[in-house]
Amino acid sequence: MVVRRAYWAIVLWGVGWAQRYCPVDRAFLRPFPPAVSWREALTDTLWVPVVFHVISQDSAGWLPAYRLGDQLAALNRDYKAAAIQFYLPRYGPQGEPTCGLTWHVSPLGRHDWTTEEDTLKKLCLWPPDSFVNIWIVDEMVLSTVGYARALGDTAGIPGIVLVKSVVGNRTGVARPFDWGRTAVHEMGHVLSLLHPFEGGCVGTTPQTCAMEGDEICDTPPQRQPAFGCPPLTTNTCTEIPTDLPDPVDNFMGYVDDSCMVRFTPEQTQRMRLYLQGIGGTLISPINQQRRGWGSLADSACGVVLGLPKPAPSPLRFWREGTLWRLEGPEPIGWEVWDAWGRKITEGTTRSFDEQVLPAGLYVLRVHTPAGLYTIRWYRL
Numbered sequence: 241m242v243v244r245r246a247y248w249a250i251v252l253w254g255v256g257w258a259q260r261y262c263p264v265d266r267a268f269l270r271p272f273p274p275a276v277s278w279r280e281a282l283t284d285t286l287w288v289p290v291v292f293h294v295i296s297q298d299s300a301g302w303l304p305a306y307r308l309g310d311q312l313a314a315l316n317r318d319y320k321a322a323a324i325q326f327y328l329p330r331y332g333p334q335g336e337p338t339c340g341l342t343w344h345v346s347p348l349g350r351h352d353w354t355t356e357e358d359t360l361k362k363l364c365l366w367p368p369d370s371f372v373n374i375w376i377v378d379e380m381v382l383s384t385v386g387y388a389r390a391l392g393d394t395a396g397i398p399g400i401v402l403v404k405s406v407v408g409n410r411t412g413v414a415r416p417f418d419w420g421r422t423a424v425h426e427m428g429h430v431l432s433l434l435h436p437f438e439g440g441c442v443g444t445t446p447q448t449c450a451m452e453g454d455e456i457c458d459t460p461p462q463r464q465p466a467f468g469c470p471p472l473t474t475n476t477c478t479e480i481p482t483d484l485p486d487p488v489d490n491f492m493g494y495v496d497d498s499c500m501v502r503f504t505p506e507q508t509q510r511m512r513l514y515l516q517g518i519g520g521t522l523i524s525p526i527n528q529q530r531r532g533w534g535s536l537a538d539s540a541c542g543v544v545l546g547l548p549k550p551a552p553s554p555l556r557f558w559r560e561g562t563l564w565r566l567e568g569p570e571p572i573g574w575e576v577w578d579a580w581g582r583k584i585t586e587g588t589t590r591s592f593d594e595q596v597l598p599a600g601l602y603v604l605r606v607h608t609p610a611g612l613y614t615i616r617w618y619r620l
């Protein structure tokens with residue numbers, strides 16, 4: 241039994257210093273026999289549904305919805321050349337109308353991915369064969385800004401975890417990682433890509449380039465990751481028969497957001513083939529039909545994502561003693577569930593008193609037109 245670990249992380253050590261931690265299981269990411277040609281023609285656009293789960297320790301810390309819309313647009317900007325596009329579903333796992341955005345208040349908003357990866361993901365998980373889940377947290381241990389697990393990974397739940405400061409597009413926050421390209425890089429991992437510097441100077445010949453390093457022949461190997469905005473003449477490995485410069489402007493490197501600009505043709509083909517293989521259910525016509533496939537403008541989220549910038553959180557809630565108060569401009573419906581999954585009470589008022597509940601763990605679910613909000617708490 242081989243223990244499979246296939247996840248990658250981008251870690252920042254303080255402002256301006258970058259360091260990453262990326263254990264990789266190479267066998268897992270070799271889903272195609274080497275005989276397969278990557279040179280499939282770019283045909284139809286592949287449409288992939290994504291869902292954002294915003295998890296904060298405090299509802300005041302939720303990222304405004306427009307940042308999620310901007311992040312989606314940044315993904316689509318950078319994947320356009322690969323003819324892969326992402327959309328927010330109009331219908332959720334049970335066919336219920338949705339914006340593809342969920343909001344949670346939980347201590348897990350401070351995320352320790354070394355021990356709490358599964359706990360965080362199970363806080364809200366939509367079927368990973370039907371959606372790419374993207375969890376967004378307040379902060380992560382070890383100054384990590386993002387990590388990803390590929391589709392079909394049996395050792396863990398596939399998807400992307402991002403720290404909220406890097407979500408959006410040209411936000412000016414978390415410079416130089418502020419163009420939404422942490423998500424672009426992590427999505428590359430979800431779709432099976434490795435770093436060009438994987439393994440260092442290996443796969444330097446036409447005979448080995450598809451089997452070693454990042455297993456991609458048109459990304460010359462790199463001895464180590466480059467940071468900042470290095471010159472395009474950077475060359476740390478010697479390839480045979482032609483020595484080529486390092487792919488320092490590649491989305492799968494660690495350079496500043498403004499200096500990573502492309503996937504290569506072979507990376508594109510590998511992602512597209514992965515989506516048509518292991519990720520096939522995501523893009524299947526039946527999934528598109530269930531999810532209400534359509535453009536962003538057409539999505540039920542248009543109103544939410546189009547909120548003025550900076551958009552206030554559409555729902556506020558807080559507690560006064562045992563009284564929970566909810567405030568929002570829209571109609572609200574709420575339910576309280578216990579730890580055994582039983583619905584205890586529900587209502588449409590703007591407050592409820594937890595005094596009626598015996599001690600124990602509860603989940604409050606609040607439905608608004610802007611999305612579903614959940615709050616977990618322990619009633620003492």
Ligand SMILES: [Zn+2]
Nearest residue numbers: 248249250262
């Ligand atoms: Zn990475």
